[in-house]
Amino acid sequence: MxxxxxxxxxxxxxxxxxxxxxxxxxxxxxxxxxxxxxxxxxxxxxxxxxxxxxxSKESVLFADLEPAFNRLEELLEAPARTAGALETMRSWLGGDLLAENSSPELDALIDDLLAADARPVEAKGLEFMARIQDTLTRAIAKDLDCADTDAMPAIVASAAIAALYRATRHADGTLIRSDEFTLAQFDRALDFIRGGLGGIAGQHSNSIDPRP
CATH class of the missing domain: 1.10.10.60 (Homeodomain-like)
Incomplete structure (x- = not known):
């Protein structure tokens, strides 16, 4: 070596x-x-x-998630990406994020800290989401082949990020412990987002996320 x-x-x-x-x-x-x-x-x-x-301490707390979020950025920014941005995100959720081997105890600790309104911890979590939202917005804009001034990519990305967050949590805000249920929740949200996009598909030259 x-x-x-x-x-x-x-x-x-x-x-x-x-x-x-x-x-x-x-x-x-x-x-x-x-x-x-x-x-x-x-x-x-x-x-x-x-x-x-x-x-910071917060960075160590979320260290297990860093590789997964880096992977999504790589997938969305890949020059040869053929799947739509939303479908790429869906595949990543099932194949990278949920496959991370963080301990249930650590997941519970993060959940407790967020529930207790620990601001630095919350800020670090939001930092991850903001990173992905920016990358997702660029990927969606590429899929739509739309003008730089078009707000639609940012709107769709915001909806997808909100769906990602909510898909990991029950209605009362507690963390979902079932990967299968998380994926089902996210799929329902994506169907809703795709339905909305279907209404504006004729305004753009490319389809944002063709269904496989």
Missing amino acids: TESGLRERKKARTRQAIRDAAVELFLTRGYHVTTISDIAERAEISDRTFFSYFP
Whole structure:
């Protein structure tokens, strides 16, 4: 293995050690009382090294989701993408996001923090959604082949992001623990969005999301 390859493996191990130490402390001591210094000490690194990998505690909390969201951006921005943006998002939800191996305990912790109105945690979650919404808007605009001034791609992307969020939660706001039910919820929302798009299809030269 090359020297650069060894460096990358060492970085990956350090990042994982930080993540594992943080999650253990979050679940045993509590999220709010755990400090970055606590995490660094448990991972046997310095505080400075922690910040070389993560900008905040919230970033560690959502570390398991980062690869999945990066993957969606790659899929939507792929030059050779043939599926519509919404269908690409649907495939990603079933094949990437729900396949992430975050622990049920960590999922429950995030859910509890969001329910308790933990603002930094909520802000980090919204940051992920904003990233995806921007990427999805560009992908939809490409599918529609519409003018830069057309608001429709942003409107559709907003609806899809709202559907993604709501598909993971029950009506009372608690997290859904069934992947099958989440997908069914999202599919219902996509059918609704597609129905609306059918009404404007004649205004654009391309179909936004042809059904497979």
